[in-house]
Amino acid sequence: MEFREERITITHTADEYDRYLNAVVPPVFLNSLHVYDRFEDYREAASNPCREGSYVYGRDGNPTVHMLERKIAELEHGARAVAFASGMGAAAAAIMATCQSGSHVICMRDVYQPVKRFLNNFCVPRFGMTVTYVSGNDLDEMETAIKKPGSSLVILESPATFVFRVVDLTEIAKLAHRYGVKTYVDNTCLTPLFQKPLDMGIDISMHTISKYIGGHSDLIGGVLVSKDEELMCSIITTVREWYASILGPMEAWLAIRGLRTLPVRIMEHQRTGMAVAEWLTRHPKVKRVHYTGLASHPQADLIRKQQKGHTSLMSVELDADPDAAVAFINRLRLFEKGCSWGGYESLALVPLYAAKEEEIAFLKAERGLIRLYCGLEGTENLVDDLESAFRGM
Numbered sequence: 001m002e003f004r005e006e007r008i009t010i011t012h013t014a015d016e017y018d019r020y021l022n023a024v025v026p027p028v029f030l031n032s033l034h035v036y037d038r039f040e041d042y043r044e045a046a047s048n049p050c051r052e053g054s055y056v057y058g059r060d061g062n063p064t065v066h067m068l069e070r071k072i073a074e075l076e077h078g079a080r081a082v083a084f085a086s087g088m089g090a091a092a093a094a095i096m097a098t099c100q101s102g103s104h105v106i107c108m109r110d111v112y113q114p115v116k117r118f119l120n121n122f123c124v125p126r127f128g129m130t131v132t133y134v135s136g137n138d139l140d141e142m143e144t145a146i147k148k149p150g151s152s153l154v155i156l157e158s159p160a161t162f163v164f165r166v167v168d169l170t171e172i173a174k175l176a177h178r179y180g181v182k183t184y185v186d187n188t189c190l191t192p193l194f195q196k197p198l199d200m201g202i203d204i205s206m207h208t209i210s211k212y213i214g215g216h217s218d219l220i221g222g223v224l225v226s227k228d229e230e231l232m233c234s235i236i237t238t239v240r241e242w243y244a245s246i247l248g249p250m251e252a253w254l255a256i257r258g259l260r261t262l263p264v265r266i267m268e269h270q271r272t273g274m275a276v277a278e279w280l281t282r283h284p285k286v287k288r289v290h291y292t293g294l295a296s297h298p299q300a301d302l303i304r305k306q307q308k309g310h311t312s313l314m315s316v317e318l319d320a321d322p323d324a325a326v327a328f329i330n331r332l333r334l335f336e337k338g339c340s341w342g343g344y345e346s347l348a349l350v351p352l353y354a355a356k357e358e359e360i361a362f363l364k365a366e367r368g369l370i371r372l373y374c375g376l377e378g379t380e381n382l383v384d385d386l387e388s389a390f391r392g393m
């Protein structure tokens with residue numbers, strides 16, 4: 001049975017029926033503060049903002065948010081999780097909590113683009129930080145970068161969602177720790193079910209709750225998890241309290257509801273993703289398919305070592321120029337044109353359409369690369385949709 005331990009966490013951890021009048025679904029705590037009979041008790045609670053079960057003000061902590069955090073921490077084998085109002089809020093919080101003015105950051109070239117924009121257009125000009133971009137697949141290149149004075153953080157994403165390149169999390173964590181540098185990985189794509197970066201020595205794992213965890217395209221949120229409880233507590237009492245912003249209670253409740261069905265949704269996504277990717281590799285008009293589940297993936301051995309499965313995100317290169325790729329996705333009826341992914345609805349984009357030449361060169365991909373997200377409409381329906389778009393070529 002897949003996800004034996006995780007299914008118990010998802011269905012039971014932190015639900016605590018007896019605390020909430022035996023309600024099978026815990027309530028949404030839509031309160032901005034918690035009150036006390038005695039000033040001394042209030043002061044006691046306020047002096048321990050990171051203590052579990054200690055609530056004073058909604059910007060520091062909220063019981064519904066904390067239920068979600070407890071489930072995510074357990075799923076990732078972390079000590080503590082901290083939830084934010086967005087995935088970008090979580091990413092920025094991790095950078096702000098581990099870096100200072102003048103810090104040097106080592107970042108993978110194909111991480112989520114807004115993280116690079118935050119580094120390049122904010123951290124560098126405002127805080128005098130420096131960034132070295134690396135492939136993540138060359139440990140010598142990584143070591144040269146890590147050795148720089150002031151190196152504080154390595155930023156990774158595996159797989160990264162253009163050509164689904166993976167990086168060796170265990171080896172990079174070992175190398176970074178040798179130089180006292182912290183490591184961060186965006187684990188959104190695989191969910192806590194298919195990859196546990198903290199068990200591979202990574203310091204901070206991040207998820208956008210807006211994607212597979214929420215699962216219904218109805219919320220924005222993010223979360224950081226670590227085995228380092230002290231680091232997470234410092235994030236709660238500084239970065240999150242002052243500006244990175246806590247997840248809203250209603251969003252936390254929706255995220256818990258989404259999480260309940262994650263194991264069954266993710267298995268369906270994996271089945272559909274595999275079937276669609278394999279069908280595409282056999283299609284005469286397809287040049288290349290990038291999907292971690294294919295035996296032909298150039299990093300298949302590493303993928304087998306660190307991933308427990310594959311989701312339903314992939315990219316495909318057709319024998320077509322960028323405008324023909326756009327015309328192709330415009331002929332798709334079930335795959336809507338939109339960013340994001342992880343919900344029930346299938347999506348298609350041409351993400352490199354306006355990318356810089358150097359980025360295209362690094363990815364060794366066509367400008368007309370199509371990213372496909374397979375939702376829950378069913379494999380046969382999605383294949384039919386793709387087939388009719390191919391017929392129009």
Ligand SMILES: *Cc1c(COP(=O)(O)O)cnc(C)c1O
Pocket residue numbers: 086087088089112161186188189208209210211220221222340
């Ligand atoms: C969407 C996404 C983010 C950002 O999350 P938001 O909740 O939209 O801020 C970060 N990383 C990855 C891989 C994403 O897909």
